[in-house]
Amino acid sequence: MKKKPNAIILAGGKSTRFGSDKAFYIPSNETKTWVELLVAKLIPVSSLIYISIRQEQLQKMHTLFSENKQVCLVTDLNEVADYGPLGGLYSLSRHLNDESCLIVPVDVPHIQTADLKLLCRNKxxxxxxxxxxxxxxxxxxxxxxxxxSCIQNHEHRVTSLLKKLHTTPLFFENEDAFTNQNTKIPPNE
Known part of the structure; x- marks a missing residue:
């Protein structure tokens, strides 16, 4: 049986445009936060789920996931706090072995496990x-x-990392599944 990749949820953003922490947002038709919903979608396709967070999120995340042995919380390092998602990935990179990882931001609530499975089949x-x-x-x-290398060269964009890795696009039809939410979803949607 093929080993499942690890997963990384990027949840340490400040959610300024959104108005509150996206990781802990609960849509009106749900009982779970976006981060809990994403973890549930990743569990079938990943071995271990790392969640990249800010220090101030640690207690609330610990409350949500302390019983889940498949989830590991990693706070962003101070020296890369202004690097955005790249800083979160750098902070997490210290915990990874030589393995592939799925990477997903916390603000894509419509992504499906089937989409994640397809990503797993492509490296x-x-x-x-x-x-x-x-x-x-x-x-x-x-x-x-x-x-x-990106951090040493003061490169702040994830595209710099993807370029160094020679990462290529994988096309998906369903636009809505991957749309990130930068504004709160109105009630009853």
Missing amino acids: NVYVETAKHKHYLIAHLPSFQTEIS
């Missing part, structure tokens, strides 16, 4: 749809060396 790819390149939804090979 060194990011999601592309007709309208967008979704660089933060990817299945990457081991990237410790390349991300260290």
Whole structure:
């Protein structure tokens, strides 16, 4: 049986445009937060799920996942706090072995496990749809060396990492599944 990749949820963003922490947002038709919903979708396709967070999220995340042995919380390192998602990935890279990882931001609530399974079957790819390149939804090979190079060169964009890895797009039809939510979803949607 083929080994499942690890997964990384990027949940440490400040959610400024959203107005509150996206990781802990509960849509009106749900009882679970976005981060809990995403973990549930990743469990069938991944061995271990790392959640990249800010220090101030730690207690609430611990409350949500302390019983789940498949989830590991990793706080962002202070020295890369202003690097955005790349800083979160760098902070996590210290915990990874030489293995591939699925990467998903917490603000894609419509992604499906079937989409994640397709990503698992393809290596060194990011999601592309007709309208967008979704660089933060990817299945990457081991990237410790390349991300260290990005940080040393003060490169702040995830695209710098993808370029160093020679990552290619994987096309998906369903645009809505990968749309990130930068504004709160109105009630009853």
